[in-house]
Amino acid sequence: MSDLKAGLEAYLTELWGAPTAVTNLSRIPGGASRETYRLDADTGGVTRGMILRRDPPGSLIDTDRRLEFLAYRTVHGHAPVPQAIALEEGGGALERPFFLMERIDGGTVPSPFVFDPYGEHAQALGEQFFTILGKLAALDHEGTPIREATQAPAPEDCWRIALDHWSAVIEADEQHPQPVVRAAIRWLYRHPPPPAQRISIVHGDYRTGNFMHDGAGKILAILDWEMAHLGDPIEDLGWAFDPLWNHFDEAKVGGLIPQAEAIAIWEATSGLKVDPASLAWWSLFNAVKGQAIWTSAAREYRDGGFTDPILAVSGWYTARRHDLILASRLAALEAI
C-alpha cells in the first residue's frame, strides 16, 4: 500500500468516524500547482467518488489553498463546481496541506493546446462558458465563505493590487532578463484602467482547459479555483480571451465562439458593460500575469531538479508564446 493511500484511509476514518477504505487512487495529469488525485472512499458499504488536491513540493503558482477551498464552497449552487468536503491546512496525515471535494464523473477536460477540441459543440459550450462567467461576476459575495479569507478591495485599487502582485512574482523568480514583459508592466502602471464597475469573485484562471464537459455540449464543472480572489470581473474576461487559449483558431476565443458574441453573453448575464479601454488594459495585464506564472514555472522546474515536464512546457513554450503576444499588444498601443 502506498503512503498516500494509507494516509487517506487514516484521515477519512477519523473524519467520518467509521472505517474507510480507499480504492482506485490515481493521480490526474495536469494540475501543476496542486497534485490532483481521484479516489473512491468506501465506508460501511457506501462509496464516495472524491478528488484530492494536495500541495506539491514545488508548484507552478504559490496560491492560498484555503481561499480555493472557500471559493468552491461559495460558488457551489451558483456555478457548476464540485462540492468541497474537507480542508487540512497543516497537512497531517498526507504530509502536505490538502483538501478533498466530491468527484464529478463522466466528463472530459481537453488540453488547451490541442486542435478543435469541441467540434460541433463549440457554440453551445461557448454560450454556457460565458454565461457562467457573467453569473459569477454578478454573484453577491457578501457574507459568503470566501469573505472569511479575503477582503473586498476598493474598485479603484483592483488593477494596482493585481499588477503589484504579478510584477513582484517576476521580480522574485526571473532567471533571465525579460525586456518585453517589463515594458508591458511599465505601460500598465502609466495607463491605469477605469475603476471596477463592481467587486466580483474573480476565478483567476478562467479559460479553456479548466472546464469539464460531457462531450455532448454541456459544461459539467468549472475547475481549478486556486487563483480565485475578489477584484475586477473584466480580469477573467481578459484571461479567457488570451490568444494562448484559442486552440489554433484566431476567430474564436477559447476555440469556442467569437469574442463579440462572448462579450454580449457576458454583459447580458452580468448586468455589466465591457469598457474597451478596461478590456484592453486587462488583456495586456493577463499576458503579464501569464508570463509571471511561466517565470515561476521555470524557477520551480529548476528547483525541483528538472523532473516535472509540465513545468518545462510552462516555463519554456508558453513563456515564448506570451512574449509574442505581449510584443504584439505593445506594438498596437499608440501612446508611450
Next chain:
Amino acid sequence: MTPALPDILRGNFLCLAIPGPPEQQGEFMATRVGVVALLSLLAAQEVERGTTARVWENDAIAAVLAEAAEVYGVQYAEVAQTTAKDLSLEALDRANAALRRGLIALHEAVENAGDLPRHQAIVGLYGQMADNRRLDLPPLPAR
C-alpha cells in the same frame, strides 16, 4: 533563456527514469510520456534555430544600444560591446542577459524622455526577438 536546453533534455531522462508510486502510473504516466515527447519536438526546433536566433538578437540589441549612446549616454555603448566568448548557447545567453539588461534600462530612459520614434523601434525589436525565439506547437488532435 530558461530553462536551458540541456536542463530540459536531462529532465526528460530523469522524469522517466525515477520510478513513481503506484498511484502515479496509468493515465498520469501516459500523459507524462506525451509531454516528454512534446518537449523533444520543441528541443529539435531549439537546436535548429536557437543559435541563429541568439546571435541575431545579440547583434540587434547591440546595434540599438550603440546607436542610442550618443543621446542617452556612453554606458549604452559600453554594454553594446558585450560579446559571447563562443557560439555555445550558454555563452550566447550570458552575453544576451547583459545586453537585455542594457536594453531594459535604455527603454525606460526612452519612455521617460517621451522619445516616441525610438520607443516604437524598440517595441518593433521586441516583436522580432519574440518571433525569432518562437516555438511551434503542432496542432495535435484532442483525445
